[in-house]
Amino acid sequence: MLVYAPAALLLLVFCVSVLHDRRKFSNAVVLGLAVLCALAAWLYELIRSESASGVVAAWSLLVVGAVAVLLLTYFLFVNGVRMLRKEGRSPSNLLSLAAALAIVGVVALLVAAVVVRTPVLTGVAAAAGGLALYFSFLFLCFVCYAFLYGRLRVRRKADxxxxxxxxxxxxxxxxxxxxxxxxxxxxxxxxxxxxxxxxxxxxxxxxxxxxxxxxxxxxxxxxxxxxxxxxxxxxxxxxxxxxxxxxxxxxxxxxxxxxxxxxxxxxxxxxxxxxxxxxxxxxxxxxxxxxxxxxxxxxx
Known part of the structure; x- marks a missing residue:
């Protein structure tokens, strides 16, 4: 169970931080890291057990990740078009459409790197993929914590x-x-x-x-x-x-x-x-x- 210690520690830090001030973006990141550590620990336990379930779980996560990227791209594109139709062409209303196009661009770059296999293109694709993963992680942290934040009750009296x-x-x-x-x-x-x-x-x-x-x-x-x-x-x-x-x-x-x-x-x-x-x-x-x-x- 020690493999879950980092996740437990991060979760404890998250709880203390929320009690101190729930309005920090670091809360979102710490919660995201706790979830990642817990997921990594779970996969490690499955793989170490040398059972078929570990391999199945790993492949399942890859498939789920790929499907999630496709669904997210579709959702962002459809949402972007809907925002333009309903709310107009302001810069803020273009964000989801721009995000969808950016995902398509990164995926296309990764596919091109695999097909062409030149060092320069591979390096550019790796950098783009890394940045995409980093910003995707921050985005998911923000969205999930924003959802959670909106459901935390305000218990104090106010003037x-x-x-x-x-x-x-x-x-x-x-x-x-x-x-x-x-x-x-x-x-x-x-x-x-x-x-x-x-x-x-x-x-x-x-x-x-x-x-x-x-x-x-x-x-x-x-x-x-x-x-x-x-x-x-x-x-x-x-x-x-x-x-x-x-x-x-x-x-x-x-x-x-x-x-x-x-x-x-x-x-x-x-x-x-x-x-x-x-x-x-x-x-x-x-x-x-x-x-x-x-x-x-x-x-x-």
């Missing part, structure tokens, strides 16, 4: 609920994506209020060049129309990025209560990225996500 803004439709209308954030923000606020607190809800978002009013004002109007008390809303209307959302909201919270705690609300595909930013700007609180269409996830 503020910060809802991050996004673009408005027609310059003044709250889109469904943003409405889902506001709905989750209301739910979080209600839960905190039931615990005996009286949190303030901050709508955070400035005014874009194609918008008739700041996002935070449209968000506040939407909340009031839904029956949320207007006197519990604070507007942060200067920000244009997620980092500014958090920095400017932080200034409001620190001014009102220096030892504040908060809950930041965004969409679930964006929650862990927002949490990383929140940690960087030293926000005292966690990030939660609202439900989002599945095709947004690969671009997270």
């Amino acid at each position: 503020f609920v910060v809802v991050l803004g996004s673009g408005l439709i027609g310059g003044s209308t709250v889109p469904p994506l943003l409405a889902s954030r506001l709905k989750r923000g209301q739910a979080v606020h209600a839960r905190l209020a039931r615990r005996g607190g009286s949190p303030v809800l901050i709508t955070s978002g400035g005014q874009g060049p194609d918008e008739d009013l700041p996002e935070s004002h449209a968000m506040a109007d939407h909340l009031v129309a839904e029956g949320f008390p207007a006197h519990l809303i604070e507007r942060e209307d200067r920000s244009t990025t997620t980092e500014e959302n958090l920095r400017f909201s932080k200034a409001i919270m620190e001014k009102a209560k220096p030892d504040y705690r908060c809950v930041v609300v965004t969409n679930n595909y964006h929650a862990f990225r927002a949490a990383l930013t929140a940690r960087r700007v030293r926000i005292r609180g966690q990030v939660v996500g609202s439900p989002t269409a599945a095709y947004f996830w690969p671009n997270a």
Whole structure:
């Protein structure tokens, strides 16, 4: 059983790190390494036993890996096309399609290296394959931990609920994506209020060049129309990025209560990225996500 010791140690480090601060990307990497070590230990035990099951397991993993690459490429390509059709041709919406094309390029390079067998091409293919494996590992770590992070409960009381803004439709209308954030923000606020607190809800978002009013004002109007008390809303209307959302909201919270705690609300595909930013700007609180269409996830 000593062969599983590295995996157990990494899992222990992961648990301690999450308890200390769940908003670290290193948590995702440590968890991924723990899984890899456990898998390697399991394969080692099977092979050392000199049973046919070890060979079968090794080949099965290779087959599963190959099929997974094909499925991932197909999924990313289809998702990329869907994003372009539904959300437009912004750079962020091209990410999944670009990733699919990159995978195809690396696979084609590896096949060419096997067929041609020149030292230069073999070296380039090996380097490309190594980089692809490295970034694939980081990507899987990020996605899996982001999924886990979104399901960790926020147990502490909080003084503020910060809802991050996004673009408005027609310059003044709250889109469904943003409405889902506001709905989750209301739910979080209600839960905190039931615990005996009286949190303030901050709508955070400035005014874009194609918008008739700041996002935070449209968000506040939407909340009031839904029956949320207007006197519990604070507007942060200067920000244009997620980092500014958090920095400017932080200034409001620190001014009102220096030892504040908060809950930041965004969409679930964006929650862990927002949490990383929140940690960087030293926000005292966690990030939660609202439900989002599945095709947004690969671009997270």
